[in-house]
Amino acid sequence: MKKIGTLTFAIVTLVMLSCNDGPKKRFLPPSTGGVNSLMVVMDTELWKGGVGDKIREHFAKPAPGLTPEQSIFTITQIPPQVFKGATAYSRSVLFVEQDTFSLAHIKTNVFAKPQKVAVIKGETYNDFANNIDSLAGMAISAFKRVEIEEAQKRFTRSLTKEKAFEEEFGISLKVPSLYKLGKREKNFVWMDIQIPKGTMNILAYSMPWDSFTNDSTFVNDIVKMRDSIGKKYVPGPYEGTFMVTEKAFAPYIYPAQIGGKKAAEARGVWEIDGYPMAGPFLTYIINDKENNRKLVLEGFTFAPSEEKRDYMFELEAILKTVKFATGS
Template identity: 70%
Template sequence: MKKLGILLIATALLALGACKGSGSKKKFLPPSTGGINTLMVIMDTELWRGPVGEKIRDEFAAQIVGLPQIEPKFTLTQVPPKVFKGTTTHSRSILYVEQDSTSLAHIKDDAYAKPQKVAVVTGPTEEVMIKNLDSLADRAIKEFKANEIAEAQRRFERSLSKDKALEEEFGIHLDVPSLYKVGRREDNFVWMDIQIPKGTMNIIAYEMPWDYFSNDSTFVEDIVRMRDSIGEKYIPGPYENTYMITEKAFAPYVFPAEIGGKKAAEVKGVWEIHGYPMAGPFLTYIINDEENNRKMIIEGFTFAPSEAKRDYMFELEAILKTVEFEPSAASD
């Protein structure tokens, strides 16, 4: 391979030399850099403008489901290989694509910085490169996203809320940034929010009976019914008789998930206000908390009219994915 191959080989040799020469000493890696959900794409500009670049945009800048407007999975920045040096190599998420006699599709951890994911795709022809991109894209997107979630969590862990409402009501813990405040707390309901420039970001939690979702064939309808009943009871709109419901025009997306060490359903969709023109995205986790004979529900939703919402919802997802179940929550 060309420049990337030389850099990776040099990195490996340096690491090997360090191990032989100093025993326990490890190679120093600078901290990785970059905005959340940004992906540095290292490839020739001609390739970027052609079918290979189009394949990259189709996969890595595809539309995120569950948002009210079109927003990409990652913000892509294309850089020619000749400038891939110095601090450019410290980017947290890198996709390196090169036309080369060797055919490769793999992911390397912490090649030039830490934490870092470097996806490498090469091939002798555009057709082979596109095939290799196709084979690697799903795994690369998953690993890039997991790395970004971890980075978001590291950032807000610097200052966490000390409020105990979630622990006291449900026996769960979330790493919530200290700027979020509890605005409403009732029996079986906690609502925390934070003001953003043109709206709010919100976290709510409540529990449902273990057997609430009794039929797989009506699962989506039951989710909508659950959310709408909670919205009517606890989440009012700006005027009397207005309240949050699930958008009627489109059914939410539902995916299997694991969170807090438990099986769950991940639900993405759009909320709206019954009787008033307001809407925004939501992310709900329905967690099978069998030990406590309940479905634990945690949700994040955003109100930010005319604003991009990807990164807001990403922060909420990062928060929700820190959920831990306290031993004291177990039923006797």
């Protein structure tokens, strides 16, 4: 009896320990794929028809502010029977299936990690169209977040030790070590990196807290700000030339959250006043109330005749690493 009691106690203890441990987590291989790549898994006939057109309308639309024009994702379509093995490890996946059950949702880390899988099912074209329209915005945001995290993971392996942003503005930015300090003045820091046929650039400066108080002139005020900063700090190749906002196209403006603070995101095209040079820019105007200022972070690229989406995406990923000093 004593032996049986001891054995029972041991078994109960083992079961209790097992329960405390919780269920074993399933092993997931690391996800794969180029940045901004989207795997679309759907029947080829659906892809060639109206449902495919609806997918392309949302997921292959042009990225804002790019010259030349480029879609927000590089899409690869495969039929469901091919989606297995290493193919299923793609980081961003859109799964579209004809089914009597209509649904649209997003799953996380299904076949690999990190991974986002958007699932859309329907029976008729209207089912698909409604589900695609309702899910597309959330799916694009989810795909972008996982792609940003992947880009950050790649470049944070080797970071610059430059302290200009910290010393001038009380912020930290995770900037790859290949970026070099190009210019530093009071209230202005510029870092850049040489790329094939051009440069990628990061700027930081601040504006008074009461800037941009009129919603009706917000876009024009951003243009004026950028143009004044360009004239003062960002010269063109010849004397008297400098960077301004492209006059023919107003910037795209979006609400944003950067470094835990509310911000405005502006995307558009810059040009050199008086000289044929241009490229895309991304500007964040951050409400840094604690420091009584608007902190401005900007990335812009010069790479003539090159596709610039992934360059701008890297700059976005860098700017989104901003952290404010404790108490800011």
